[in-house]
Amino acid sequence: MATEETKMNSGWADQDQVPGIKSELMELNMGPQHPATHGVLRLLLETDGEIVYKVTPVLGYLHRCAEKIAEGINYKQWVIYTDRFDYLAPMCCNHAYVTAVEKLMDVEVPERAEHLRVVAAELSRIASHLIALATFGLDMGAWTPLLYCFREREVILDLLERIAGGRMLYNYMVPGGVRYDVPDERWVSDVLEFITMLETKKIKDYNQLLSYNKIFIGRLGNVAVISKQDAFDYGCTGPVLRGSGVKFDCRKDDPYSVYHKFDFDVPVGMGEMGTVGDCWDRYMVRVREIEEACKIVRQALDSLPGGSCQAIELKKPVKVPAGAAYSRTESAKGEMGHYIISDGGQTPFRNKVRSPSFCNLQVIEKVGVGQMVSDLVAFVGSLDIVLGEIDR
Amino acid sequence: MEQKAIYELLAGKIGAAALGFNDEGVESYAEVAPEKIAEAALFLRDEEQLGFNQLMCLSGIDWDGFDENGKGKSVAILGYSADGKPETSDRVGEGDLGVAYSLYSHEKKHKFTMRVRVSRERAVVPTVIDVWSTAGWHEREAWDLLGIRFEGHPDLRRMLLEEDWVGHPLRKDYQMPGQWEQVPLEGKDMTASPFTPTSTPTTGPTPGAEG
Numbered sequence A: 001m002a003t004e005e006t007k008m009n010s011g012w013a014d015q016d017q018v019p020g021i022k023s024e025l026m027e028l029n030m031g032p033q034h035p036a037t038h039g040v041l042r043l044l045l046e047t048d049g050e051i052v053y054k055v056t057p058v059l060g061y062l063h064r065c066a067e068k069i070a071e072g073i074n075y076k077q078w079v080i081y082t083d084r085f086d087y088l089a090p091m092c093c094n095h096a097y098v099t100a101v102e103k104l105m106d107v108e109v110p111e112r113a114e115h116l117r118v119v120a121a122e123l124s125r126i127a128s129h130l131i132a133l134a135t136f137g138l139d140m141g142a143w144t145p146l147l148y149c150f151r152e153r154e155v156i157l158d159l160l161e162r163i164a165g166g167r168m169l170y171n172y173m174v175p176g177g178v179r180y181d182v183p184d185e186r187w188v189s190d191v192l193e194f195i196t197m198l199e200t201k202k203i204k205d206y207n208q209l210l211s212y213n214k215i216f217i218g219r220l221g222n223v224a225v226i227s228k229q230d231a232f233d234y235g236c237t238g239p240v241l242r243g244s245g246v247k248f249d250c251r252k253d254d255p256y257s258v259y260h261k262f263d264f265d266v267p268v269g270m271g272e273m274g275t276v277g278d279c280w281d282r283y284m285v286r287v288r289e290i291e292e293a294c295k296i297v298r299q300a301l302d303s304l305p306g307g308s309c310q311a312i313e314l315k316k317p318v319k320v321p322a323g324a325a326y327s328r329t330e331s332a333k334g335e336m337g338h339y340i341i342s343d344g345g346q347t348p349f350r351n352k353v354r355s356p357s358f359c360n361l362q363v364i365e366k367v368g369v370g371q372m373v374s375d376l377v378a379f380v381g382s383l384d385i386v387l388g389e390i391d392r
Numbered sequence B: 001m002e003q004k005a006i007y008e009l010l011a012g013k014i015g016a017a018a019l020g021f022n023d024e025g026v027e028s029y030a031e032v033a034p035e036k037i038a039e040a041a042l043f044l045r046d047e048e049q050l051g052f053n054q055l056m057c058l059s060g061i062d063w064d065g066f067d068e069n070g071k072g073k074s075v076a077i078l079g080y081s082a083d084g085k086p087e088t089s090d091r092v093g094e095g096d097l098g099v100a101y102s103l104y105s106h107e108k109k110h111k112f113t114m115r116v117r118v119s120r121e122r123a124v125v126p127t128v129i130d131v132w133s134t135a136g137w138h139e140r141e142a143w144d145l146l147g148i149r150f151e152g153h154p155d156l157r158r159m160l161l162e163e164d165w166v167g168h169p170l171r172k173d174y175q176m177p178g179q180w181e182q183v184p185l186e187g188k189d190m191t192a193s194p195f196t197p198t199s200t201p202t203t204g205p206t207p208g209a210e211g
Helices: A004-010 A065-070 A079-083 A088-105 A111-139 A144-164 A185-211 A212-222 A229-233 A239-243 A279-302 A355-360 A373-383 A387-389 B003-017 B033-045 B135-144
Strands: A028-029 A042-048 A049-056 A324-328 A335-342 A347-353 B019-023 B029-032 B053-060 B097-104 B111-118 B125-128 B150-152
Touching: A028 A373, A042 A144, A042 A373, A049 A373, A065 A079, A065 B053, A079 A347, A079 A387, A088 A111, A088 A324, A088 A335, A111 A144, A111 A185, A111 A373, A111 B053, A185 A279, A185 A324, A185 A335, A212 A279, A212 A373, A212 B097, A212 B125, A239 A279, A239 A373, A239 B150, A279 A373, A324 B053, A324 B097, A335 A355, A335 B053, A347 A355, A347 B053, A347 B125, A355 A387, A355 B135, B003 B019, B003 B029, B029 B033, B033 B111, B053 B135, B111 B125
Parallel strands: B029 B111, B125 B150
Antiparallel strands: A028 A042, A042 A049, A324 A335, A335 A347, B019 B029, B053 B097, B097 B111
């Protein structure tokens, strides 16, 4: 039952009502077990027919309190928990965490390790964006792109397995470097070959199948527009912010690792199929980011320096000097930040994780109001959330 | 803009509520009195030279048992002991609670960090949800996990845990529950060896004996 205030805000009270007949909004549960919510997300909707008047996300179904676990184990042990935040792009999460720890430690990471990190993170980003396209297409009723995207993602998982040992959860980066060097020269050429194939052929396929599909555009153009102001206000980052036409990317604007060495563009939404900041813009930013990620991977591998890839002995736990710092990186979903407080020991005193999906999802409380239920499905899909990092 | 200059602008606005500026560590921060935090936030966002339009992160902190000397001797948290039972302690938490606000300006490209400290007994901080809407969920999370109450927050419910959860897990004196909704949360007894023989093996036929 909606409160009077909600009715007034949403314009519901103005609607034509039959005198003498009392009507009320219907409560509808979307999720937690619903394929369109991309995980165990529950959206509590208040609807009048097809129109949504209030969206209340209910979170926590995947909560593991990883921040509490962090306070009980040492810095290196916690890397595996970062894998489990954004399980579709674990390398990006690894990267975010080790960057934060290294900021406090002030350690010089070997160039080779930084290059390998960038390659791994960008491959992970491509894999994550492929899933985003695939599942988004699925939400909109397009089956075929799913199979295409998963086929290419499979290749990435194989490549990452060869360098890190795992297919989904890698535990690849450690403070001070990466765990393993490139297995052999073949790996490098295989990655380059895959990247070339993706750039020249596969992205065109996705565009033909999905991006410029008339029905797809019809479902997404002008739907769920996030204005620039809302995007800043709700702390949106990543493709969601860029979809609203803001040219901001931590890799460019707040450079970390060796991203300053590479030449790449930051694609933004331009309102080609409607308004700037609609679902299609957010979707298209991801497609274009795949191309940019390919460019970065190629440059990073072409200029791969020699030498060691660990600055600190692997088996030794690290000691972090006392201090506190917030450090952020651009993960596949947006700005992944860690606020770490160290007391000078081997265990963080506090490790707050600022996950991009957590902040991006919040905008649904505002922009979701007034949408059709079916458009809300498109909206959630276009936000590309992962519940592992929302609930942590 | 330089961190120090930002702090001085802020101090000019809120006066004595700006409690100090620390730039010794990796990241400098300003200490602000909790009563004035909403005012300070609004100033930082709306002042033309500052323009902090993004709240990157809002972290709740429990300073209980923190080793100020930087020797890594903070009080350890309570977890589950080796036999799977929750660890208990008679120690009463006593340190302050705190909140750290990490800000960024998309226009001016500068960052700033503010911190507030409140006593454990009266952990109340004014909300900044009117300044940055994203604070809404961050504050709910800080309430949920650390028990910091944000005054003026329109919807301060638990964010990640169940509505009826007891306690705030990220507090340093939090004791792990032994059970939840009649389900025991005890871990596996790790002290017992998995290879302990349960009975003496019976003697089988010796190979080749029956020949």
